[in-house]
Amino acid sequence: MPAIADTPEPPYYAVIFTSTVTGDNSGYQETAQRMLELAARQPGYLGVESAREDVGITVSYWRDLEAIRNWKAQADHREAQRLGRERWYAQYCTRICRVERDYRGP
Amino acid sequence: MPAIADTPEPPYYAVIFTSTVTGDNSGYQETAQRMLELAARQPGYLGVESAREDVGITVSYWRDLEAIRNWKAQADHREAQRLGRERWYAQYCTRICRVERDYRGP
Numbered sequence: 001m002p003a004i005a006d007t008p009e010p011p012y013y014a015v016i017f018t019s020t021v022t023g024d025n026s027g028y029q030e031t032a033q034r035m036l037e038l039a040a041r042q043p044g045y046l047g048v049e050s051a052r053e054d055v056g057i058t059v060s061y062w063r064d065l066e067a068i069r070n071w072k073a074q075a076d077h078r079e080a081q082r083l084g085r086e087r088w089y090a091q092y093c094t095r096i097c098r099v100e101r102d103y104r105g106p
Numbered sequence: 107m108p109a110i111a112d113t114p115e116p117p118y119y120a121v122i123f124t125s126t127v128t129g130d131n132s133g134y135q136e137t138a139q140r141m142l143e144l145a146a147r148q149p150g151y152l153g154v155e156s157a158r159e160d161v162g163i164t165v166s167y168w169r170d171l172e173a174i175r176n177w178k179a180q181a182d183h184r185e186a187q188r189l190g191r192e193r194w195y196a197q198y199c200t201r202i203c204r205v206e207r208d209y210r211g212p
Contacts, residue, residue, distance in 0.1 A: 003124075003126050003160050003161040003197075004124050004125075004126065004161060004197055004198070004199050005124075005199075007199075007201075010201075014120075014122060014201065014203055016120060016122065016165055016205075018109075018110050018111075018155050018165075019110070020109050020110065049124050049161055049163055050159075050161070050163075051157040051158050051159040051160070051161055051162060051163050052157050052159060053156075053157040053158060053159075054109050054157070055109040055110060055155055055156070055157055056157060057155055057156075057157050057163045057165060059122055059124075059163060059165075085211055085212040086212070089211070089212060091109075091110055091210070091211075091212075092110070092210065092211050092212070093110050093111075093113075093208060093209070093210045094208060094209055094210075095113075095116075095120065095205045095207070095208040096205070096206050096207040096208065097120055097203035097204060097205045097206060098203060098204045098206060099122075099201045099202070099203045100202050100203065100204060101201070101202040102199060102200060102201040102202070103199070103200055104197070104198065104199045104200075105191055105195070105197075105198050106191040106192070106195060106197075106198070
């Protein structure tokens with residue numbers, strides 16, 4: 001995937017997922033990688049950007065709210081969400097956003 | 107600042123700034139730190155989250171679009187934006203978003 005997601009003209013949607021981790025990362029890398037691959041095959045997927053230091057930020061981009069709902073409800077993703085809540089994440093916040101404008105450079 | 111921004115009930119706004127760097131980081135750390143401090147003193151500022159690996163992601167949160175416009179136009183920030191374009195960033199994308207929903211856990 002490109003480092004900066006190659007999203008279309010707005011409007012579209014972003015899911016900002018911010019997290020801190022517990023330190024128990026058993027199974028995390030494999031699951032995270034598989035979720036990126038699965039998300040990319042979902043209808044309405046537009047791209048993803050991700051980085052972690054003190055905090056992890058993963059922003060996924062979607063055509064509309066229905067695409068986000070479908071991804072949230074996807075069976076393997078629901079299981080990953082459960083593991084995240086029970087094992088990996090000390091704290092997290094998911095924000096559903098409508099992207100109204102964007103600009104690129106330089 | 108807390109790792110995960112302590113934002114109020116939606117709606118509010120997010121600016122997702124994603125970047126890759128050139129490798130010339132002269133002056134970068136000091137300026138980035140000063141911009142975080144200045145942003146936090148702007149009217150309508152709600153918080154920030156930031157991480158960098160292959161890509162850098164900084165998400166700042168704001169009460170409304172006017173607060174975002176004022177921050178974009180702030181004089182020291184304009185100078186930092188110019189340095190970013192000319193020196194630090196290989197590529198960047200700024201996305202202006204309306205946060206419609208959020209949820210936290212675990």
